[in-house]
Amino acid sequence: MxxxxxxxxxxxxxxxxxxxxxxxxxxxxxxxxxxxxxxxxxxxxxxxxxxxxxxSWSGYSLTETDLWVRAGLWTRHIESLSYGRIQTITVHSGPVQRRFRLATVSVATGSYYALAIAHVSTEQAEEIRDRLTAVARNGQVPL
Structure with a gap:
């Protein structure tokens, strides 16, 4: 863009x-x-x-037990991550994203696996981070 x-x-x-x-x-x-x-x-x-x-194809969903992320144009994929596996949640934005008040939320596990929710508003990114942090910290979801 x-x-x-x-x-x-x-x-x-x-x-x-x-x-x-x-x-x-x-x-x-x-x-x-x-x-x-x-x-x-x-x-x-x-x-x-x-x-x-x-x-129009990319998106995310926060369910009771999982985080779902869909992305891709030519090769579309849908990925899920159980809340119990979350190790790190980061919110970052580059210069262009900051110009348009957008951010990317990256969710990583202890292993190689990670998901990114790209180009959401900064307020929405903070809400996602806070919700995922609360769920992961409280251990409400079993592994």
Whole structure:
């Protein structure tokens, strides 16, 4: 989602740069710059559609005994994690996520296995962390 807007803004800049080069050196044809601009616009549009589709498929659910996470666009997968196996819960957000007030909640077990709930609002991420921490700390769910 972060590269769509800059790419869409780059297309007119590339076209204007092509016009400037053509104006300064009349022997250079104009059409390659317009083809490059059109390619950037098509790429940005396809990226936007892909991101929207991936966003609509991803999600999570906190049931009484498990955390369920679904993700993927081409290879869709649904994963579950029992509350009793939770060892670490982290909430982190990069610069782009902070700009849009989003965060990612990562839930890890003592082994290699981990789940991530990506791109939820910061308030929602804190609620998820607090709920998972309370359930895991109280030991309400058997292994």
């Amino acid at each position: 972060s590269t769509v807007l800059p790419a869409a803004l780059a297309a007119p800049a590339v076209a204007l740069a092509g016009e400037a080069v053509t104006f300064l050196t009349p022997a250079v044809p104009v059409w390659p710059w317009w083809v490059l601009s059109a390619t950037v616009v098509v790429w940005a549009s396809l990226r936007w559609v892909r991101l929207r589709a991936a966003w």
